[in-house]
Amino acid sequence: MIVSALQNLADPAVHLRENVPLRDCGTFQIGGPARHVVECHAPSALGKVREIFKTHGIPAVLLGQGSNVLFSDEGWPGWIVRYLSQDCKPEPIGENRWRVSAAADLDALAAWACASGQAGLEAFSGIPGTIGGGVAGNAGAWGAQLEQVLERIHGWDPEGKQAIWLVAECQFEYRDSRLKHDGSWIGAIDFRTEPGDPVILEQKRREILSLRAQKHPDWRKTPCIGSFFRNLAPSSAAERRQAAGWFLETAGAKNERVGGAAVFEKHANILVKATETCTAADVAALARRLQSRVKIVHGYNLIREIRYLGFIPGETDGFHTFH
Ligand SMILES: Cc1cc2nc3c(=O)[nH]c(=O)nc-3n(C[C@H](O)[C@H](O)[C@H](O)COP(=O)(O)OP(=O)(O)OC[C@H]3O[C@@H](n4cnc5c(N)ncnc54)[C@H](O)[C@@H]3O)c2cc1C
Numbered sequence: 001m002i003v004s005a006l007q008n009l010a011d012p013a014v015h016l017r018e019n020v021p022l023r024d025c026g027t028f029q030i031g032g033p034a035r036h037v038v039e040c041h042a043p044s045a046l047g048k049v050r051e052i053f054k055t056h057g058i059p060a061v062l063l064g065q066g067s068n069v070l071f072s073d074e075g076w077p078g079w080i081v082r083y084l085s086q087d088c089k090p091e092p093i094g095e096n097r098w099r100v101s102a103a104a105d106l107d108a109l110a111a112w113a114c115a116s117g118q119a120g121l122e123a124f125s126g127i128p129g130t131i132g133g134g135v136a137g138n139a140g141a142w143g144a145q146l147e148q149v150l151e152r153i154h155g156w157d158p159e160g161k162q163a164i165w166l167v168a169e170c171q172f173e174y175r176d177s178r179l180k181h182d183g184s185w186i187g188a189i190d191f192r193t194e195p196g197d198p199v200i201l202e203q204k205r206r207e208i209l210s211l212r213a214q215k216h217p218d219w220r221k222t223p224c225i226g227s228f229f230r231n232l233a234p235s236s237a238a239e240r241r242q243a244a245g246w247f248l249e250t251a252g253a254k255n256e257r258v259g260g261a262a263v264f265e266k267h268a269n270i271l272v273k274a275t276e277t278c279t280a281a282d283v284a285a286l287a288r289r290l291q292s293r294v295k296i297v298h299g300y301n302l303i304r305e306i307r308y309l310g311f312i313p314g315e316t317d318g319f320h321t322f323h
Pocket of ligand 1: 064065103127130135139180218
């Protein structure tokens with residue numbers, strides 16, 4: 001019934017697909033088949049899709065570009081909605097205030113901002129993923145986090161009711177928010193910028209992209225999902241977060257490998273798919289080994305930043321869950 005309801009939408013911004021390899025849905029290029037995938041490209045289309053899932057009482061996992069999720073080798077038996085688009089056209093809603101679809105690419109938004117003399121987004125240059133995924137996970141780099149530029153978030157609450165949230169209602173934390181866990185869907189965001197000089201902003205963007213290229217793998221050539229573990233909370237307000245990469249490196253992480261999963265040679269907090277045969281089980285086993293090394297050497301329990309979708313052998317968080 002839900003299949004025909006989605007087909008009957010006949011919306012060009014909605015595509016229904018069956019048995020889609022999850023390895024094609026994320027930057028790690030790992031994962032078995034997803035039973036049903038709905039691809040959606042625009043906020044209005046996402047609203048119609050949300051309404052259909054609400055009417056049928058069927059749960060769906062919402063994803064963007066899958067740059068922060070490890071997909072199970074067994075795949076996913078339920079519904080996935082992928083909300084992503086190549087377009088990035090913020091519309092003005094006031095002085096230095098803009099609205100953009102959460103499906104848009106975060107790096108494309110940063111590029112637009114720099115080229116058009118809008119300051120405040122340059123730090124997000126080169127971060128893979130959609131704006132929706134970025135907001136849900138409060139993405140950031142170089143001391144900046146997305147929550148700092150947000151004004152309002154338009155979406156659907158866990159019951160499927162349309163909602164507009166203020167930043168204070170989203171419980172933003174370091175690489176986290178309420179929206180990432182409670183089943184809320186983000187359709188569009190309002191954000192603000194400051195007037196800036198495009199020449200200076202473009203220069204900053206180039207510097208950031210070049211620094212990222214030195215430290216991070218290019219996921220198209222070396223598949224990965226970014227930093228695997230959260231940086232450690234500071235022990236006092238005066239301190240900064242302590243890099244998980246340092247704890248991993250000094251615990252000998254870079255020498256570890258399980259099956260086709262390895263630690264990136266330039267950044268110990270990034271696990272990479274080193275061979276075509278690398279599985280999600282390899283990655284998770286490597287992650288557990290690294291956690292145990294850091295626990296032995298430093299006495300810290302590293303906490304995962306990325307999420308697991310579906311059954312991963314050796315994990316106790318559940319069978320077919322998003323955890
Ligand atoms: C090479 C590399 C470098 C990276 N560097 C950084 C970095 O510097 N800083 C950083 O913060 N991250 C970094 N990441 C991680 C990743 O880019 C971010 O987490 C990104 O914001 C995820 O966006 P996504 O669209 O891929 O989300 P997905 O991976 O698809 O989903 C991530 C989470 O967001 C939720 N979500 C996605 N879209 C929506 C939506 N519209 N509404 C509600 N929830 C949604 C999902 O349900 C899931 O819980 C990096 C990743 C890679 C591969």
